[in-house]
Amino acid sequence: DAGVIQSPRHEVTEMGQEVTLRCKPISGHDYLFWYRQTMMRGLELLIYFNNNVPIDDSGMPEDRFSAKMPNASFSTLKIQPSEPRDSAVYFCASGLQGVLAEAFFGQGTRLTVV
Amino acid sequence: GDSVTQMEGPVTLSEEAFLTINCTYTATGYPSLFWYVQYPGEGLQLLLKATKADDKGSNKGFEATYRKETTSFHLEKGSVQVSDSAVYFCALSDLNNAGNMLTFGGGTRLMVKP
Numbered sequence: 001d002a003g004v005i006q007s008p009r010h011e012v013t014e015m016g017q018e019v020t021l022r023c024k025p026i027s028g029h030d031y032l033f034w035y036r037q038t039m040m041r042g043l044e045l046l047i048y049f050n051n052n053v054p055i056d057d058s059g060m061p062e063d064r065f066s067a068k069m070p071n072a073s074f075s076t077l078k079i080q081p082s083e084p085r086d087s088a089v090y091f092c093a094s095g096l097q098g099v100l101a102e103a104f105f106g107q108g109t110r111l112t113v114v
Numbered sequence: 115g116d117s118v119t120q121m122e123g124p125v126t127l128s129e130e131a132f133l134t135i136n137c138t139y140t141a142t143g144y145p146s147l148f149w150y151v152q153y154p155g156e157g158l159q160l161l162l163k164a165t166k167a168d169d170k171g172s173n174k175g176f177e178a179t180y181r182k183e184t185t186s187f188h189l190e191k192g193s194v195q196v197s198d199s200a201v202y203f204c205a206l207s208d209l210n211n212a213g214n215m216l217t218f219g220g221g222t223r224l225m226v227k228p
């Protein structure tokens with residue numbers, strides 16, 4: 001398996017524009033996570049899905065953020081409208097149910113909002 | 115709720131020095147414990163793990179022992195290399211939490227100089 005695949009790797013956009021980040025989890029994994037990483041706040045869990053259903057979105061900063069998982073092999077994180085403070089690296093991770101609970105991370109999308 | 119506390123970095127060492135990165139946790143249940151490593155420009159990857167008290171996780175010369183009595187999971191390596199320069203994250207997964215969610219510490223940056 002190629003691992004968790006995120007696209008794009010880098011995104012530069014203007015304030016007010018819509019941004020869509022994409023994630024393809026590892027085949028067979030039933031959990032998918034979206035994280036945001038910044039220097040100020042470190043690694044934050046935004047939302048996670050189990051079997052394509054959102055379980056906990058309490059980490060989503062505000063209504064401008066939304067995430068979907070229409071099927072087991074694809075998820076999106078959308079920011080509309082984007083703001084400069086949304087600039088961060090966004091990671092997608094997937095995993096399997098179980099005690100070991102290892103999460104496999106993608107390489108991240110570096111978002112810059114100017 | 116669950117939480118993980120790591121020593122703040124950066125930690126700067128010379129090559130072949132001994133490394134310790136402290137990690138302590140609080141959890142309502144009986145968690146599994148993990149160390150993840152993030153190399154520059156990449157996502158997090160699992161370094162080692164332990165699922166019960168007194169278990170020792172080890173990988174690539176790194177070790178950490180699950181100490182229930184002190185609620186700690188300190189990361190150690192006897193002789194660091196320049197290639198170990200990265201950010202290290204301690205994390206826990208508690209089955210009392212809904213689902214498979216990992217709780218991460220703030221990360222510790224390690225810089226190894228030749």
